[in-house]
Amino acid sequence: MAAITMRHVKKSFGPVDVIKGVDLDIKDKEFVVFVGPSGCGKSTLLRLVAGLEDISSGQMLFDGKQVNDIPPAERGIAMVFQSYALYPHMSVYDNMAFGLKLANVGQGGIDERVRKAAGILQIEHLLDRKPKQLSGGQRQRVAIGRAIVRDPKVFLFDEPLSNLDAALRVQMRIEIAKLHRQLAATMIYVTHDQVEAMTLASRIVVLNAGHVEQFGSPLELYHHPQNLFVAGFIGSPKMNFLEGEVASVSGNAVTIQLATGETVVAPIAAQSAQKGQAVTLGLRPEHLLEGGGADSQLTGQVMTVEHLGGETFIYLDRGQPEPMVLKTEGNSRAKVGDTMPVGVPAGACYLFDHEGQAFDRQAMAA
Amino acid sequence: MSTATVAVAAQLQEKPVKSRLTRQRIRYAWLFVTPMLVVLALVAGWPLFRTIWFSFTDANLSDLQVAEFVGFDNYVYLLSDPEWWNAVWNTVKFAAISVTLETILGLGIALALDAHFRGRGLLRAAVLIPWAIPTVVSAQMWGWMFHDVFGVINHMLMALHLISKPIAWTASPDTALVAVIIVDVWKTTPFMALLLLAGLQMLPGECYESAKVDGIHPFKVFWKITLPLLKPALMVAVIFRVLDAMRIFDLIYVMSGNNKDTMSMSVYSRQQLVDFQDVGYGSAAATLLFLIIAAFTVVYLTLSRVGRED
Ligand SMILES: Nc1ncnc2c1ncn2[C@@H]1O[C@H](COP(=O)(O)OP(=O)(O)OP(=O)(O)O)[C@@H](O)[C@H]1O
Ligand SMILES: [Mg+2]
Numbered sequence: 083m084a085a086i087t088m089r090h091v092k093k094s095f096g097p098v099d100v101i102k103g104v105d106l107d108i109k110d111k112e113f114v115v116f117v118g119p120s121g122c123g124k125s126t127l128l129r130l131v132a133g134l135e136d137i138s139s140g141q142m143l144f145d146g147k148q149v150n151d152i153p154p155a156e157r158g159i160a161m162v163f164q165s166y167a168l169y170p171h172m173s174v175y176d177n178m179a180f181g182l183k184l185a186n187v188g189q190g191g192i193d194e195r196v197r198k199a200a201g202i203l204q205i206e207h208l209l210d211r212k213p214k215q216l217s218g219g220q221r222q223r224v225a226i227g228r229a230i231v232r233d234p235k236v237f238l239f240d241e242p243l244s245n246l247d248a249a250l251r252v253q254m255r256i257e258i259a260k261l262h263r264q265l266a267a268t269m270i271y272v273t274h275d276q277v278e279a280m281t282l283a284s285r286i287v288v289l290n291a292g293h294v295e296q297f298g299s300p301l302e303l304y305h306h307p308q309n310l311f312v313a314g315f316i317g318s319p320k321m322n323f324l325e326g327e328v329a330s331v332s333g334n335a336v337t338i339q340l341a342t343g344e345t346v347v348a349p350i351a352a353q354s355a356q357k358g359q360a361v362t363l364g365l366r367p368e369h370l371l372e373g374g375g376a377d378s379q380l381t382g383q384v385m386t387v388e389h390l391g392g393e394t395f396i397y398l399d400r401g402q403p404e405p406m407v408l409k410t411e412g413n414s415r416a417k418v419g420d421t422m423p424v425g426v427p428a429g430a431c432y433l434f435d436h437e438g439q440a441f442d443r444q445a446m447a448a
Numbered sequence: 449m450s451t452a453t454v455a456v457a458a459q460l461q462e463k464p465v466k467s468r469l470t471r472q473r474i475r476y477a478w479l480f481v482t483p484m485l486v487v488l489a490l491v492a493g494w495p496l497f498r499t500i501w502f503s504f505t506d507a508n509l510s511d512l513q514v515a516e517f518v519g520f521d522n523y524v525y526l527l528s529d530p531e532w533w534n535a536v537w538n539t540v541k542f543a544a545i546s547v548t549l550e551t552i553l554g555l556g557i558a559l560a561l562d563a564h565f566r567g568r569g570l571l572r573a574a575v576l577i578p579w580a581i582p583t584v585v586s587a588q589m590w591g592w593m594f595h596d597v598f599g600v601i602n603h604m605l606m607a608l609h610l611i612s613k614p615i616a617w618t619a620s621p622d623t624a625l626v627a628v629i630i631v632d633v634w635k636t637t638p639f640m641a642l643l644l645l646a647g648l649q650m651l652p653g654e655c656y657e658s659a660k661v662d663g664i665h666p667f668k669v670f671w672k673i674t675l676p677l678l679k680p681a682l683m684v685a686v687i688f689r690v691l692d693a694m695r696i697f698d699l700i701y702v703m704s705g706n707n708k709d710t711m712s713m714s715v716y717s718r719q720q721l722v723d724f725q726d727v728g729y730g731s732a733a734a735t736l737l738f739l740i741i742a743a744f745t746v747v748y749l750t751l752s753r754v755g756r757e758d
Contacts (some may be wrong), residue, residue, distance in 0.1 A: 134657055155663025167654035171676045180672070181662030232662065 084144055084158065084235035084268045085110045086131060091140035093126055100126050102292040103140070108270065108285075110145075113262050115279040116272045117315070118289035124272045125240055127289065131270060132161050132238055144236075160229035161238040164245070166221045168213040168228075174200075175209040178228045199230040202264065203257075219250045226258075230265070239271040243278065255281060276318055280304075288312050310438035313364050319395060321432065322370075322406045324363040328355050335428070338363055342400055346378040348431035350441045355433075361441075364432030367409040372396065372416065376425030382406055384420045398422060496738070502731035509725035522732035532733065534708065535716035536740075542625060542700075542712065543693035546632045551686060553633065554640025559674075561641065562648045572642070579638040587702035590631040594618050594703075624709040628700055632693070640685055647681025648674070683752050687745070694741050713737045 086108040093101040100123045108114050116124040129135045130142065133154035142149050149157055168177050178196045187195065200206045203223040213221055222242060229237055239258075243251045259282055262269055273279055279286050280300045288295040288303065288311070296303060296312045307313035313321050326340040336355045338346050346363060355361070382398030385405050394414040397405040408424060416422060433441040466474075503522055507515035526532050561572055578586065593600050594617035602614040617627040651674065659669045675682075697714035704710045706719050717737065721730025 132661055134660065153663075154661045159661060161658065161661045163654045163658060165652070165654055167652065167658040169655055169673060170652070181659075181664060183663075228658075 115283035160234035369430030371425030374423030377428040557641035558644035
């Protein structure tokens with residue numbers, strides 16, 4: 083049982099404010115992922131949860147009890163570090179057994195726990211080896227094993243897969259998801275890999291410069307980003323942003339006139355928009371239709387075509403500083419220099435006001 | 449064809465001809481290394497060779513030209529001289545006690561300096577002061593502090609009523625070696641501390657955070673994590689200090705001259721060679737000292753390598 087609550091949590095290192103007031107309610111057995119650009123404070127926030135750093139102000143609660151002054155060892159957590167932090171001179175077995183107190187578990191209990199964890203992670207045959215005799219993925223498993231044997235209420239992971247190659251990462255990602263189902267513990271996981279975040283999380287915390295931009299389920303963030311930052315951060319390739327202003331408001335839709343003169347119709351709760359208001363239109367590359375033919379239409383000149391096999395990215399020059407990206411199927415015939423019409427389905431539009439806050443989208447279901 | 453040319457020819461056949469680039473690199477390597485080899489040969493090789501040569505002669509300081517070869521006579525006499533064995537025993541005692549104390553104190557200071565606190569940089573620099581003072585100066589300084597009549601140490605101990613009458617620290621047989629060891633520990637502990645501090649700072653920080661999260665007792669962390677990981681640095685520091693301590697000369701000579709109670713192997717050699725003008729015999733003592741240190745180094749390195757392999 084461990085629900086974690088943060089109230090106005092702040093952390094500064096000397097004069098530098100790193101965490102600037104975070105409020106979060108993490109439920110018991112939830113898998114929460116912290117994402118955000120490098121340096122935004124993900125690791126720091128995780129270390130505050132662990133108790134490895136002191137909170138400058140605010141409250142950290144575990145199951146409603148304040149833990150601000152409780153040392154890491156008494157918080158019932160286990161942490162998996164980015165560099166694994168295995169003890170280099172100890173065997174895998176000793177690494178896993180080291181944290182267990184003889185008084186609490188007893189010799190037989192220690193052995194049983196280590197072997198059970200090794201079984202879950204399929205590293206029984208490695209128990210006698212030293213860390214340097216293991217591959218990266220195996221070390222990673224040992225680090226996770228060391229966390230499992232302690233039977234913690236909360237698992238903390240700081241970018242645990244960032245040192246692994248792409249294939250191994252996918253494999254370990256699946257194993258971590260499996261582990262979460264098996265162990266039924268609260269897990270907090272830091273990453274800057276979007277795919278990891280989207281696939282593992284029950285809910286994602288998007289951090290930016292020390293504050294929470296949005297906290298919600300992966301699809302909530304994808305379909306209903308609260309602001310430009312989240313919209314740009316979640317999704318790959320990144321969402322296209324087009325500047326414009328509201329040309330007319332009618333019923334459940336607004337018509338937006340873009341800086342290029344084209345118009346796009348977006349289904350937005352009409353009462354929230356005003357005619358003449360400056361807005362940013364967001365369009366995800368995967369929602370745009372090559373060749374046009376949808377509720378609205380834009381055009382651009384093909385700058386670059388990237389064939390990835392299963393899909394194609396087309397970069398269009400529309401006389402704007404940033405090219406517009408569109409993602410289409412693998413066998414696209416687009417050629418550099420072509421003038422290409424692009425279809426914009428009404429339901430694909432995201433709209434943000436001049437402060438970057440999102441208008442409610444109507445058509446999309448979360 | 450001589451056997452040598454056959455060997456060379458065989459070698460040429462086996463090895464592929466070196467590329468021009470490789471030959472050039474080798475040439476440059478020699479170019480850079482040669483000056484050092486020449487200097488080493490002049491300042492270390494030649495004196496060592498001369499010392500070893502003199503040790504087999506009856507050379508006298510008044511006229512080195514008339515030396516005659518006497519075989520192992522000097523060594524035979526040396527090994528039967530109780531004064532030599534007294535010097536060996538003094539040196540070993542001095543080295544063992546002072547290095548042990550320096551290691552323990554140095555490790556303690558290193559652990560303290562490794563913690564994060566304000567003014568740490570300043571303290572690290574301050575700790576080095578005893579090491580930075582030339583040995584002769586600190587030996588003289590401590591010599592005065594230990595002085596039986598005017599010395600501040602006797603004065604303080606008397607004031608505290610710890611002793612009832614002044615102690616002749618450097619002259620009395622009971623305390624002379626103790627006094628020398630105290631000064632050596634004072635002087636060299638900082639060196640040890642900084643060597644070990646460098647070692648401590650190389651240790652993986654995340655391991656300690658992990659131990660902290662796991663709630664492992666600091667003593668257990670020290671014994672089971674810090675010490676094993678610090679072992680390589682500790683071994684290097686200890687061997688440096690032991691080799692240094694075995695050669696101890698200046699400190700002892702300045703503090704207590706040719707006093708029999710503190711005489712080290714180096715002081716013994718100097719006494720024979722300079723005071724008694726017996727270059728052959730003094731050289732034999734110096735050569736034996738060299739051999740003892742060399743043997744110690746070989747044994748130590750072999751043992752430490754064996755320790756590392758498992
Ligand atoms: N001990 C420290 N002292 C001073 N500043 C620190 C300290 N630790 C972190 N910071 C600063 O806090 C900010 C957040 O650091 P943090 O490590 O939490 O970033 P992060 O989001 O984990 O980044 P990354 O994705 O690169 O790991 C950074 O600007 C960093 O420079
Ligand atoms: Mg980080």
